[in-house]
Amino acid sequence: EGAWTKVTTPRAFWANGELPLTARAAAARAAFDPLADEPTANCAPKGMPFIMEQPYPMELVAAGDEILLKMEEYDTVRRIAMKPGVAQRAEPKSPLGVSFGRFEGAALVVYTQDIGYGWVNGTGIPLGPEATTQERFELNADGSRLEYTLTVTDAATFSAPATFRKAWEWRPGEQVRPYECRQ
Numbered sequence: 001e002g003a004w005t006k007v008t009t010p011r012a013f014w015a016n017g018e019l020p021l022t023a024r025a026a027a028a029r030a031a032f033d034p035l036a037d038e039p040t041a042n043c044a045p046k047g048m049p050f051i052m053e054q055p056y057p058m059e060l061v062a063a064g065d066e067i068l069l070k071m072e073e074y075d076t077v078r079r080i081a082m083k084p085g086v087a088q089r090a091e092p093k094s095p096l097g098v099s100f101g102r103f104e105g106a107a108l109v110v111y112t113q114d115i116g117y118g119w120v121n122g123t124g125i126p127l128g129p130e131a132t133t134q135e136r137f138e139l140n141a142d143g144s145r146l147e148y149t150l151t152v153t154d155a156a157t158f159s160a161p162a163t164f165r166k167a168w169e170w171r172p173g174e175q176v177r178p179y180e181c182r183q
Contacts, residue, residue: 003059003175004146004168025126025157032124039119043181045074047095047117049133049152049164058168059176060108060137067101067108072176080110089114097133107138120152120162128156144170 021029040046046054056072065083070076081100089098093116101110112133120127131154138147146168153161 002170003057005057005171005174006055007145007167007169019125019162020159021125022155022157022159028126029124034122034124037124039122041183043074043183045076045095047119048078048097048112048115049127049150050117050119050121051076051078051096052135052148052150053121053164053166056179057174057176070176072179074181075179080108092116093129107136110135110137120154120157126157127152128154130154130156146170 039050045051051071051073054071054073054076058069058071061068061070065081067080067082069078069080071078076096078096078099081098082102084100091114093114095115095117097112097115097117099110099112101108103109110133112135115127115131115133118127119125131152133153134151136147136149139145140147148166148168150164151161152158152164
C-alpha cells in the first residue's frame, strides 16, 4: 500500500524497441493520424493497457476482497478482485476491463480481460477485442521502488506477447491528487 511516483529511468514505457506487430496492426499504426485519431482528445480517459503508462502518482489500497489501484491521471480507479470468483466477465466491456489478482510470494500478479478499449498506446497501435494483460508489481530489496511488468497478449495485434516495464519510487508524503485535464 501507499502512493508511488514515476521513476524517470529507464527510458519511456512504450519505447522498448520493435514490437511484434501483426500486419493488420502495422497497417493501422501506419495509417494513424495523431491529430485526428488521438485517443485522449477532448480529455477522453485512457483504458487498459494505455492508462498504465501514465506519468503521475498512483496508489495501491487494500479494500476488503479488492485492491484499488488509484491513479492520478483521469482520476482512474482500477478494481482488482483478490478473492477467486469475485471478478465476473463484463458485458458491455469496460475500458479498464475486469481485473483479478493474486500474490505470488511478495509480488502482486494481476490478470485483466474483457477490455473495451481500442488502443494499446497513443501511437496508433490498436487493441483487439480478445486482448488480455498480465501485470506484475514487485518491491525491490529495500522497498524504495515498485517494479512493474506488463505483458499484453493479443493475437489481433501482436504475433507474440508484448512486454513493457517501468517502475515507481516511494516518496514519503506523495499523494494522488485530483486530475484536471486540459487540452
